[in-house]
Amino acid sequence: LEEQDPRPSPLRVEDLALGQVFEVGSRAITREEIISFAAQYDPQPFHVDEAAGEASLFKGLVASGLQTFAITVRLLMESPLYLTGGLIITRGEIQWRRPVRPGNVLHLRIEVIDVAIDSEKDRAIVGLNIQTLNQNEEVVLIFAPRLLTERRTIKRD
């Protein structure tokens, strides 16, 4: 990992240590993106209509939680934590903590909480605790996945 490099190479699973924390990503979300994503995957009124949002618990238009989660996964895949052996998410606990609104800018704080290498199968299980934060450092989502990775390096696009 070179700090100068804006797109650091992915890490090998052997490079991870418990308690390591990575701050990654920066992703703004627009009103248009919120509405178009929700229209396709989660067309609840408060995700697609400003007036319905105002009348809801949220007091305004808010992004689908599914979209916040998709952005979280995308930022993870673009980060150094996208290990050389790939990342297959096998399970995870998600908490949606705060609404995401138009103009919010999201980033991730990722802590390594488990690493278990199976030398026989040349696979490893990695546990992460991922906080997705907005531009005010407020946690909007917490995702604690268990991930399967191979120890060989997979081919990238």
Place this chain on the structure above:
Amino acid sequence: LEEQDPRPSPLRVEDLALGQVFEVGSRAITREEIISFAAQYDPQPFHVDEAAGEASLFKGLVASGLQTFAITVRLLMESPLYLTGGLIITRGEIQWRRPVRPGNVLHLRIEVIDVAIDSEKDRAIVGLNIQTLNQNEEVVLIFAPRLLTERRTIKRD
């Protein structure tokens, strides 16, 4: 709920009982949908390239787990379980159990595992256990969300 009606009206939270099971949805997924979704949200090689899929643990092209989850949420929102007061998912545990491949047809088996009505705030918390199954009745995903709903009826599109 009238069995004749292909799009039954949403239920009120008061209509739910612990242990109730709903079988809902039918959604085929194509190779093109798998590749285009993954290109946008989860561009790992085994989600976007047939040869890379063959060379992977999956032995073939497979859908992003995020897409299987998105389809699960969409089928939930289209079901009678999309309660009259809306559904806000506050947290949930997800397990990805089996790969989803081109041509698979997905449906949901939803069990009501918790209903707690807060009369003072006119809100309720609902716990569901959702199994997403393929055309061979194999479980591909399990999602156990906690949902917040209002007791008033919200306006639909």
